[in-house]
Amino acid sequence: MSFKNIFCQDRIVNLFQKAIVHDHLAHAYIFAGQEGIGKTLFSKELAKTIFCQHARADACDTCSHCQRITNDNFPDLFFVLPEKNSRTIKIEQLRHLQDVLHVKPLESKYKIAIIQSADKMNEESSNCLLKTLEEPPSHAIIILIVTSLESVRETVRSRCQIIRFFPLSMIVVKDILVNSFHLDEKQAEQLACISNGSIERAALLSSTHALDKKNWLVDRILTLGMNDNLTFSKELLDKWNIQDLEILEEKRSQVKELILSFLLYYRDLLICKIQSGMPVYHTNWRNTLTSKCQVLSEEVLFRIIQVIKTSLEQLDHNANIALLLENMITKILRLQFGDRTV
């Protein structure tokens, strides 16, 4: 692998190649962009290019340095990521990182530290990193990988060069799904569509049979009646196996996916209603949706989406999952069937 395996990030590749050739590498970078678009992959390739024994602008992938980086056992490349079952990167991990960085590199000119999910650094740990980020030893390069810049503190941001990654285009996602995950064309296309340009998400969705579930969900929503709210939410909990999951975090992420499917559906209805010709996520149902949206007013759709948004927020605030779902579905159905008192 080398830079040519990085898709859709030509400008960034270009930037770093120039920087490497001109020996213009800064000591701290933030790689920002949504999850699953190749930031970590890119940082690894970058490390290879910097460490590679032969080429200068791109990694050769054959020398021992490159090989060992591919296999994750190169001594001058250091990864930090949140410990298992922990939401944050702890200050001890970063103290350790500081110690490691102060030791001279063993085999090359540089020492690279890659902090994954750096937006999960809590206050103590990000403050702890500040001085190191500002003036690290001259051989150190620190790369912070984050999904959203908002959760990075101003004090950290001001010390780093921020690189914004592009979302992958649908075609690229589809190709990757077909080639690397061996999915059939049609499925890959649909997954690419709902994954919003993120391979990670697409892979997750394909492993959980999300497409089948989504199709089932849409079929079911279309046939729902006013008083189906409780039975429907029960069905949903069963279908998604939510009660069987042991860990709360997993449950929550499942429910989040579920609620997002709702959001996608109603968003598509609204898009159909407006007749803007924008792409919809449920391509197969386009006609059904168009006829369905005649019954609902835009106002109602807006309010439904508002309800879904509120539910998503409450999900993050430790709300009871079953109650949350029931409540959301009840509200949606009542709105749909013209009750304005919700």
Next chain:
Amino acid sequence: MSYVVLARRYRPQTFEDLVGQEPIVLTLRNAIRTNRVAHAYLLAGPRGVGKTSMARILSKALNCKHGPTDTPCNACDICRCISEGNDIDVLEIDGASNRGIDEVRNIRQNVSYAPSRARYKIYIIDEVHMLTREAFNALLKTLEEPPSHVKFIFATTAVNRLPETVQSRCQRFDFRNIAIHDIEKRLLDICRAEGVQVETAAIHTIARYAKGGLRDSQSVLDQILSFCKDRISPEDVNFVLGCIDEDKILVLFDSFVRKDASSALKMVNEILGEGKTAGECIDQLLSCVRELLIASSCGREANWIEFNASLIQKYGDSFSQDTLMYMVQIFSDARMRTTDSLLQRILLEMAVIRICRMESVESLYDIAERLAALEGGLVHSNNESVKKNTEIIPRQESVSQQMVLEPATEEYRAPVTNKKENLESVQGEKHVWEKILLSVQNKKKSTWALLKEGQFIGCKDGEITVEFPSKCFFHKEKLDQIEEKKLIEQCAKEVIQGNVRLKLRVSKNGSPEKRDAPVFPDREFSDRPAVDLSVSEPAVKKTLDLFGGHVVKIHNKGG
């Protein structure tokens, strides 16, 4: 030797170099000149304005071989060591990594030893706000009366998190954000020193983006320099900053004006496809709306804000202030702290559609004004031979249902007196009921709130019957409790004089008449069809719908 970023290479080394902190520089230089240097300084302020640099310069000024001087030489051994951050007597401590009490005890132990080669032993504790409470307290005594050869310099971005006991022992200097033109000047100096050509427009954009942090701007400039070697154009800057190109913003606003949701959505799609996040997009739109808002409320001459000239020129008059406020509200609703890009995207789309769909918003004041005019018109249209009522209803009454209730009781009295005989009894009872309600309201608001849902049926032999619609079953249950009942009966006694019993019941026919329908006027003026006519008039109906009120009273003028 590997590359060193601009922010480090161009770190100020003398007091003159420090940009934008003149008052602090002046104070410190005078202190050094007159030999009034305190033993503890606290440097506070936002990121990237020169706190750490100031701390180093100050320690150089104090420890320089040719000093203490306000112009450190930067040539002697000590000065150079301090600049590199490895002097033996100037200890720069990372307060966020060494935040425990043990580290502070360590300092305390070493404080008593004299400096090894320089005049003072200087402890610079950066990010001092991260020290633990115990660590701060352990420091207090030393901080108050350190040996004469020791100086402390604290630097922090969050001074409010320092205990007051620490703050009171230090001289505090608050650094301010650096003005845009100061940043521009500094960046231009750097560009000149680096030998690169940069358009002034690009420099201006960077300076604006930095929001007062010089280091932010230097990081950006550095990135741009390493990206495009020779010339720098505004497009490159936009790419690096993740800003949306101005013409795209203008297109978006154009669709807002034309209420063209589909073209706006396409634009959003395009913007997001370029790798901009929805959050940034909303932020930028918000700041555009803010500019429009300021331009419309302070006039375009307001020179304390940097206007986006073309935006103001094109759309300065397209939106009313209240519309802009509404836009701000929509956008901030759509802003959600989430890392989920799909969700963010959909929220942004929704916001855009809503803005394209909104009617121009009028201020509540205007609506109230129009309502008043409407009321006036109503009076004229209603030429009846009944009483002329000269009193004018204050405008707010029609707006709020709740406020209507009080004057209502008085107002009903007037027509009652010249009613026909057969109406009088019903009317009287009604009036009595209103009075009872009023007195309940004064005694206990919660009871009143429950009671007013009920409908007064009649009063016979000291028994007041109140009927509740079936959906208000709960209200009835609640009022049936003894103390509530007692309270109401007491109130009724005051009005009617004599023994009163309260009877509550739930209406049997399931759905009682619509609550919204104006019950009183219908009955009261049933002998005058003209009233019904004016109630059913579209303008009145719309007003009622809009505010969910009911007609309390109709003035009849003329005749």
